[in-house]
Amino acid sequence: MAQHNTDGSRAERFAKEFLIAKGYEVLEENWRYRRAEVDLIARHNNTLVFIEVKARSGTGFGLPQDFVDVKKQKLLALAANEYLFLQQHEGEIRFDIIAILFKKGFEEYGIHHIEDAFWDYG
Template identity: 35%
Template sequence: MAKHLRLGKKAEYLATDYLRKKGYYIRDKNYRSGQAEVDIVAQKSHRLYFIEIKSKQSMRYGEPEEQIGKGKIRRYHRAAESFQLEEKWHGEIQFDSISITFFPQAVKIEHFEDAFS
């Protein structure tokens, strides 16, 4: 497996663990709808969270969350609509992102709530 794929899997594991510790229930991971993929669909109370995970090994090209473009956001919204239809969800939803930066001696996890409504 390529190094960047291993890094992505590790970031997904860390984000899932982080969310569970914060009281979120993980409903789905890597949910696909057409060309869109939602990294994590979580639920807390009566709200669904569609969460994009971004990870990097350096700050060279900016923060990981800065890599989420308008096209990705549009695809996320379409995937969220599909998920809601499939699950017959009529409650509130929110779009979050989790940014994970791997430094040589530490890992930085940041949770951005309501990141792209």
């Protein structure tokens, strides 16, 4: 497995643990619809939350959250709309980003949780 895939899996695991510690109920991991994937889908305070996890080992090219561009947001919204339809969910939703910055050879990391990171483009 490529190193970036391993780091991505670690980042998603750290993000999941972080969310659970904050009282989120994680419902799905790596949920796919067509060419779109949602890293984590969780419930928090009666809100369904679609979460994109982005990790980087440095900020030379920008912060992790900078890599969730409009194209990625549209793909997330596409998947979210299908999930909402399948679950017949009619309540509140939001899109969050969990940005993870690995430090010191991936031994340490920082997490930045951005709630309501962008609007639904669906």
